[in-house]
Amino acid sequence: xxxxxxxxxxxxxxxxxxxxxxxxxxxxxxxxxxxxxxxxxxxxxxxxxxxxxxxxxxxxxxxxxxxxxxxxxxxxxxxxxxxxxxxxxxxxxxxxxxxxxxxxxxxxxxxxxxxxxxxxxxxxxxxxxxxxxxxxxxxxxxxxxxxxxxxxxxxxxxxxxxxxxxxxxxxxxxxxxxxxxxxxxxxxxxxxxxxxxxxxx
Amino acid sequence: xxxxxxxxxxxxxxxxxxxxxxxxxxxxxxxxxxxxxxxxxxxxxxxxxxxxxxxxxxxxxxxxxxxxxxxxxxxxxxxxxxxxxxxxxxxxxxxxxxxxxxxxxxxxxxxxxxxxxxxxxxxxxxxxxxxxxxxxxxxxxxxxxxxxxxxxxxxxxxxxxxxxxxxxxxxxxxxxxxxxxxxxxxxxxxxxxxxxxxxxx
DNA sequence: GACTTTATTCATCACCGTTGAGTCTATTGC
DNA sequence: GCAATAGACTCAACGGTGATGAATAAAGTC
Numbered sequence: 001x002x003x004x005x006x007x008x009x010x011x012x013x014x015x016x017x018x019x020x021x022x023x024x025x026x027x028x029x030x031x032x033x034x035x036x037x038x039x040x041x042x043x044x045x046x047x048x049x050x051x052x053x054x055x056x057x058x059x060x061x062x063x064x065x066x067x068x069x070x071x072x073x074x075x076x077x078x079x080x081x082x083x084x085x086x087x088x089x090x091x092x093x094x095x096x097x098x099x100x101x102x103x104x105x106x107x108x109x110x111x112x113x114x115x116x117x118x119x120x121x122x123x124x125x126x127x128x129x130x131x132x133x134x135x136x137x138x139x140x141x142x143x144x145x146x147x148x149x150x151x152x153x154x155x156x157x158x159x160x161x162x163x164x165x166x167x168x169x170x171x172x173x174x175x176x177x178x179x180x181x182x183x184x185x186x187x188x189x190x191x192x193x194x195x196x197x198x199x200x201x
Numbered sequence: 202x203x204x205x206x207x208x209x210x211x212x213x214x215x216x217x218x219x220x221x222x223x224x225x226x227x228x229x230x231x232x233x234x235x236x237x238x239x240x241x242x243x244x245x246x247x248x249x250x251x252x253x254x255x256x257x258x259x260x261x262x263x264x265x266x267x268x269x270x271x272x273x274x275x276x277x278x279x280x281x282x283x284x285x286x287x288x289x290x291x292x293x294x295x296x297x298x299x300x301x302x303x304x305x306x307x308x309x310x311x312x313x314x315x316x317x318x319x320x321x322x323x324x325x326x327x328x329x330x331x332x333x334x335x336x337x338x339x340x341x342x343x344x345x346x347x348x349x350x351x352x353x354x355x356x357x358x359x360x361x362x363x364x365x366x367x368x369x370x371x372x373x374x375x376x377x378x379x380x381x382x383x384x385x386x387x388x389x390x391x392x393x394x395x396x397x398x399x400x401x402x
Numbered sequence: 403g404a405c406t407t408t409a410t411t412c413a414t415c416a417c418c419g420t421t422g423a424g425t426c427t428a429t430t431g432c
Numbered sequence: 433g434c435a436a437t438a439g440a441c442t443c444a445a446c447g448g449t450g451a452t453g454a455a456t457a458a459a460g461t462c
Contacts, residue, residue, distance in 0.1 A: 007427035007440040014440080030317060032233055036419065046442050051420060053440090112317055115367055116231060128369050150372060151383045157367070158359025166316055166358070168329050171351060182352045186387045207457025208409040215409080237450065247411050252451060254409090 015053055018043045022050075022064035027105050031061060031113045061113065065106050069097065072131040079139055083194050086152075087187040088180065094156060095176040098164050108164045128153065141197040151190035159183050216254055219244045223251075223265035228306050232262060232314045262314060266307050270298060273332040280340055284395050287353075288388040289381065295357060296377045299365050309365045329354065342398040352391035360384055 008014070021042035025034040036057055040047040054060040074097065078089040098104040114124035137149035159179065162171040171179075209215070222243035226235040237258055241248040255261035275298065279290040299305040315325035338350035360380065363372040372380075 005425045005442045032317065049441060057419065116233065116313055116317060125367055125369060128367065129371065133371060147383050151387060154359035154363050154372065154384060155356065155387055157362045158355035161358045161362040162355050166326055166329065168326060170330065170334060171355065182348050183355060185390045186352060186356055189386045189390050206411045250410060258450065
């Protein structure tokens with residue numbers, strides 16, 4: 001802890017140090033389980049500085065959990081193929097991202113915080129509704145597009161929930177290829193016979 | 202607030218009043234969002250009394266959220282039928298329970314708390330693993346029993362997650378019969394051609 | 403009716419997130 | 433190259449949190 005008041009000499013990136021400490025703490029201890037004072041101590045900084053830079057604990061959490069990927073774009077890319085390939089492509093994309101030790105835990109924590117606080121940081125609900133469900137529904141043609149998309153959404157949500165958030169042991173223990181094998185039919189059955197909407201519009 | 206110290210005259214069921222106040226607060230404000238002091242105030246009681254009766258906030262939460270149903274038994278009953286009927290029976294059971302305004306919100310809160318604290322109150326993980334997955338797997342015969350059961354589990358988990366925990370609008374808005382129609386195939390496909398284990402053992 | 407057990411309050415603890423005031427350094431304008 | 437300003441940082445304090453131990457009063461037991 002620097003005992004001297006006022007701005008520090010040199011231009012040390014204190015902000016980055018705080019973010020790093022926050023990340024570690026939030027990932028290992030959860031949101032409620034980590035105190036700003038603990039983060040501040042790790043970063044060698046006064047607590048008040050965290051509020052100064054990020055204005056609140058929520059703000060700090062959001063900043064520390066910022067993702068190196070745009071999930072919406074990944075989904076978009078996975079859907080750039082014939083419907084028949086969607087299940088495999090979606091699943092492999094999702095698993096690759098969530099199994100990444102740099103990303104998966106961050107997403108899992110974000111989901112929890114987002115579900116816990118009614119107006120969640122990051123808005124996981126909005127992601128599911130807009131980025132995932134909306135995109136799938138938007139590409140499908142026909143009366144049953146909504147039902148199909150909803151089915152796909154729930155299949156993916158179940159995988160994520162069981163494997164990464166609640167961490168059911170027998171699901172978390174399986175290899176990603178085994179998961180692909182198991183979940184593929186759940187998704188595929190909703191897309192059977194589906195036709196894509198005309199893209200020329 | 203009773204100002205006089207010591208045991209109260211008569212034998213008022215203060216414990217029950219506390220539980221009622223706790224239930225209301227926890228359901229409307231979430232776990233982190235409700236303070237023991239608020240509950241105590243609602244119940245017209247000193248905070249310390251909550252710790253006395255339930256030893257901790259977690260203990261109070263667990264006591265207040267105790268369920269009027271044994272989910273394990275319901276699952277058991279749903280599975281007492283030919284495999285072909287499982288999807289419909291499981292889904293209708295699950296939806297009936299979770300759509301009940303007295304039960305669903307309690308379960309949703311419990312899931313969240315259970316996922317947030319590593320050793321969760323009530324142990325939702327254990328429920329999924331033992332009561333649900335274990336029971337299904339136990340009744341199925343054949344090499345792929347484990348994969349089948351896991352597939353069923355994830356389908357149900359996805360439904361619960363999307364509809365009741367994260368509350369994705371387009372999923373939560375649908376009628377329960379519509380949900381049944383959408384999710385049934387996801388579950389059925391994992392059970393297609395499955396055979397039950399010999400029960401005579 | 404004395405004694406023990408149970409239910410209750412009060413005072414206090416350490417910790418929490420946030421805020422305002424004060425202090426020092428870096429940057430900008432001349 | 434110096435003065436003014438803006439930015440980064442600490443300190444002290446606030447009200448709120450869950451928990452605990454001591455004091456007190458009623459209920460239960462013999």
